[in-house]
Amino acid sequence: DAGVIQSPRHEVTEMGQEVTLRCKPISGHDYLFWYRQTMMRGLELLIYFNNNVPIDDSGMPEDRFSAKMPNASFSTLKIQPSEPRDSAVYFCASSSYRGSNQPQHFGDGTRLSIL
Amino acid sequence: SQQGEEDPQALSIQEGENATMNCSYKTSINNLQWYRQNSGRGLVHLILIRSNEREKHSGRLRVTLDTSKKSSSLLITASRAADTASYFCATDADDYKLSFGAGTTVTVRA
Numbered sequence: 001d002a003g004v005i006q007s008p009r010h011e012v013t014e015m016g017q018e019v020t021l022r023c024k025p026i027s028g029h030d031y032l033f034w035y036r037q038t039m040m041r042g043l044e045l046l047i048y049f050n051n052n053v054p055i056d057d058s059g060m061p062e063d064r065f066s067a068k069m070p071n072a073s074f075s076t077l078k079i080q081p082s083e084p085r086d087s088a089v090y091f092c093a094s095s096s097y098r099g100s101n102q103p104q105h106f107g108d109g110t111r112l113s114i115l
Numbered sequence: 116s117q118q119g120e121e122d123p124q125a126l127s128i129q130e131g132e133n134a135t136m137n138c139s140y141k142t143s144i145n146n147l148q149w150y151r152q153n154s155g156r157g158l159v160h161l162i163l164i165r166s167n168e169r170e171k172h173s174g175r176l177r178v179t180l181d182t183s184k185k186s187s188s189l190l191i192t193a194s195r196a197a198d199t200a201s202y203f204c205a206t207d208a209d210d211y212k213l214s215f216g217a218g219t220t221v222t223v224r225a
Contacts, residue, residue: 004157043158043203043215056212091157099211100146101165106157 002026006092006107014115018080021110023092024073029105031098034067034077035091037109043091048098049075055098082114119147119204119216127222134191136219138204139184147180148205149189152218158203161189194223 005024013019025032034046047057052069060067064083069075079086089111093104119140128134138147146165150158164171164180164187171178177190191198201218 042217045212045214048212093158100144100148100205100207100213101163103148103160103163104158104213105160108155108157 004092004094004105004107006090006110008110009108010111010113012113012115013082015083016081017114018078019082019086019112019114021077021090021092021112023075023077023107025075025092025094026105027073029094029096031095032069032075033093033095033104034075035093035106037089037091046077050098084114087112087114119206119214121202121204121216121219123219124217125220125222127224128194129224130194130196132194134194134198134221134223136189136202136221138187138189138216140187140204140206141185143182143185144206146207147178147187148213149176149178149187150203150205150215152201152203154200158215161202191221194221196223196225199223 007022030051033048035043037043046059047067048055049069065079067077089109091106091109093106095104096102119138122137148163149161151161152158162173162178164178175192180187199222201220203215203218205213205215
C-alpha cells in the first residue's frame with residue numbers, strides 16, 4: 001500500500017502567484033480531507049470530500065482557496081492569489097469514514113512558503 | 116475550535132523511561148484516537164479507543180479513557196530515541212469531523 005501521496009513536498013513562491021497542491025488518496029477510501037497545520041492554529045480541517053463530492057468546506061479560510069476532486073484517485077487544493085499568511089504545511093488525509101471510528105491516513109504534507 | 120487539549124505541551128525523558136501525556140476534551144465523544152507526528156512527516160495513527168472502552172494496549176503503548184472526567188492518557192513504556200515526536204489526540208463531536216489537539220512534543224534523550 002503506497003499510502004497517501006502529496007506533491008510537491010515543498011513549494012516556495014511569491015505573493016500573488018497561484019499555488020496548486022496535489023493529493024492521491026489510498027485506493028478504496030471514500031473520504032478525503034485537506035488540513036492546514038501552523039504553529040499558531042495547530043491542525044485545521046479545511047474541507048472534506050465523500051465519493052469525490054465536497055461535503056463540508058466551512059474550514060476554507062477565504063474565496064482564494066478552492067479544492068476539487070475530479071476522480072477517486074486525485075484531489076487538488078488551489079490558492080489564488082497566494083498571500084504570506086497562507087504559509088503553512090498542508091496535509092491531505094484519506095479514510096473509509098468521516099468520523100472517529102476509523103483512522104485517517106495522512107500524507108507527508110506540502111510545506112508552503114509564500115514570500 | 117479544538118475539542119481535545121494535550122498536557123503537557125512538551126516532555127523530555129531519558130531513553131528507557133516511560134512517558135505519559137494526557138488529553139482532555141469538552142463534549143461527549145464516540146471515540147478517541149491518538150496520532151504521532153515525526154518531524155517533517157505526516158500524522159500516523161497509533162490507537163483508537165471507543166467510548167465504552169476504558170483501556171487499550173498496542174505494543175509499548177497504553178491508552179486509557181475516562182469519559183466521566185472527559186480525559187484520556189497515552190503511556191509509552193520503555194521509550195526509545197525513535198519515540199521522539201509530537202503526539203496528538205483527536206476526537207469527534209456531533210458533526211463527526213475529527214478535531215485534533217495542539218499536541219505534546221516528546222523528546223527522548225539517549
